[in-house]
Amino acid sequence: MRRAVNAAAAALIGAALVGCGGDGNSVGAQANKGDSKGYIAGDGSIEQLAADKRGKPVVLDGKLLDGKPWTSDAAKNKVLVLNVWGAWCPPCQEELPHLEKAWQGWQKSGVPVQMMGINQRDSAVRASATLRKFGVTYPSLQEDGGKALLALQGKVRNYPTTLVLDKNHRIAARVSGAVSEATLKGLVDDVLKSS
Template structure:
């Protein structure tokens, strides 16, 4: 009898441990997970500039048009999103490392109230603003130029404000830096 119970316990332990997705399953967590896929557009194939303006979570105005001539990285996020939390330190480091090279980061948050968003920004020492987008206007402006099919989604805009690259899901820091470096290496637009 003791041997039979031990065998049942062993079998139950093996079957419950065979679901390798149990800890990583995102079903029911409230976000559409991206696969980290990347798409880039050659300069000649890029559409018109992204027009996006709003207010950050302190009420200060933000307009990507103010950064024309520089490279801009846009990132959709919200505080309870696990991949957003994972990539936040990498994005903060990118913002700091590239600030003097003419690169600006801007978050877009359609979900959180100011308290949750500002707590996230403090926790991860986020040095760049995020547009508070409860009505979805900033996402709609971006969606008009490039599909935003997951949160997080990261979009790199060239110096003219046009979509140069997109990452669906958590941005791998080395891939994102490579995309930014590629856009920085492009010739500056002629006035």
């Protein structure tokens, strides 16, 4: 009996190890690389939620990088695009120009969209310097000790993450990892059509 239990345990451990190694972007695979990058990168996967599958509205408040207060009520009746990022995160920096191009397009066309960055683990000074470096003009919330992440209903598991909220501020789409301008515009267009 003891041998059977040990054999079963060994088989389970072996299966678990095989499962961890198959996806080079899995949490286990990233941890095993030992590169000490300090974050779990997203793989670019996209999740879209039908209107009847969306949860409660997201309610956010905090301080912008310039110290002014902001609440999600300021984007009432607009699609709200939230990008969780950090200056320490190379994929976050790589996507900043794409996000800015999408934002500029919405601004020029008058589409009811508000873009908001949610900075993690940076001082306001460092975050502001990074945004200036990449020519980002949309606002960003300061690091707040994780309060904003809690408001995002468990949808942020890696960096960067971009959420598209419908006009009622319910999560309608998520990109786990860097997003291109075209993909983000497509997701927002889908949400605008369903709102």
